[in-house]
Amino acid sequence: MTRNADADRPYHHGDLRAALLGEAERTLRDRGIDALSLRDLARQADVSHAAPRRHFADRQALLDALAEAGFTRLADEVRAAIDDAGQDYQARLRAAATAYVRFATRDRALLDLMFGAKNDESPGARYGTPERLFTIVGDLVRQGQQAGQLPPGDPEPLRLLLVATLQGVAMLITSGLVGASQIEPLIADAVAVFARV
Amino acid sequence: MTRNADADRPYHHGDLRAALLGEAERTLRDRGIDALSLRDLARQADVSHAAPRRHFADRQALLDALAEAGFTRLADEVRAAIDDAGQDYQARLRAAATAYVRFATRDRALLDLMFGAKNDESPGARYGTPERLFTIVGDLVRQGQQAGQLPPGDPEPLRLLLVATLQGVAMLITSGLVGASQIEPLIADAVAVFARV
C-alpha cells in the first residue's frame, strides 16, 4: 500500500511547510504537545518522514514556528477586540483581557508553548517574538495614563505588569485552577486594579 | 558490563521511588522536561528500565508527583519568606513575590509543569494540588484588607488575582521576556498595585 491512493500525487507537495504548520496547530489544540510528532505530521501530509526536514530543521524549529504564529494571532485578536470596544479605556481594557482569556482557552497548549521556558539553550532563549503584543498593551497603558486612570510616569513597568496579569489570569483558567464561573469576576477585578480613578 | 560494578548491589533498591523523584527533580532543573525519561532515571538509579513501573504507572504519574512536590516546596518557601518579613503587610507582600520569583527562576521547567495544562485528560485535569499555596495567599489578602490597603469584601477574587499576578510576573521572567534588571521594579509595581492606601 502506498502512502496515497491517488497515483497522480505530484512529487513535490506544493506548500508542505504551510500544510505541516496547519496540521501541527490542529494537533496541538486537539491532542496536546506530547502528541505532536514530525513523523505523524509527515504521514498526514502524505510525504515521507524525512521530508519535513527541508522546512523545519528539527522538532524545536517546528515549535518555534508554532509559537511565532501564535504570538501573531494573539496580537491580532487582542488588537481587533480593542478596536471593536470603542474609545472608553475601561471597555478596551476589558475587551483585551477577554480576548486574551479566550485565546488561552481555545489554545491552551499553544499558550503554554509561547510562554514556556525553552529547554535547551541559553538563559534568554525563547519561542517566538511577542513584540507586537507588547506594543498593543503598551498603547493601552498610555491611554490609561492619559485618561487619568493609571499613575503617570514611565509606562514600561505598568506595561509589563499588565502583560503579566493577563498571562497570569489566563494561566489560572487554562490550568483548571479557576472554574468557568469565576472568569468574569476575575477579569472584572483585574480591570478594576488597572483602572482606579 | 553489568549496570553496577558493585557486585553486592542488593536486589531491592531500598527506596527507589524517592531516588527516582530526586533524580527527576535534578534532571528537570538542569536539562528541562524533554530530557526527562523513565529509562534514563532507571539507569541512574541502577535498576532495570521496567523497575520504575512499580512506583510510577507511567510518565504522566511521574510528572504528577513532581508537580505535587513542587507545589509543596513553593508553598513552604513563600510561607517562610512571609514569616521572616515581620508584621508589615507590604513587607510580607514583597517577600512573597520575591520568594515566588526566586522559585520560578531556580525551577522554571518545574513551574511550567505545575501550571501547564495537562495534555490528555478532562478539561479540569491538572498536575498537583496548589491548595496550600492558595491558602497562604488568601491569608495575605485578608491581612491587606484588615490593614485597609485592599478593598473590603469577598477576598476570593482578590486572592485569585494575586496568585495570577505572582504567576504572571514569574512567567515573564522565566520565559526571558523580562531581563534581570527589570525584576525589582516589576515586583515593586506589583506590590504597589496590591497595596494602595
Added chain:
DNA sequence: ACCTGAACACCGTTCAAGT
C-alpha cells in the same frame, strides 16, 4: 512485594540516493 529481560511499536535525526 519488587525487580528483570525480551519484545513491540513508536520517535527524532542522519544521509546517500533519487527526480
Added chain:
DNA sequence: ACCTGAACACCGTTCAAGT
C-alpha cells in the same frame, strides 16, 4: 530545490518470569 528509503539510537509500555 525538494523528497525518498534505509539506518541508528533512543523512547514508553507491556508481560512472563525470576527472587
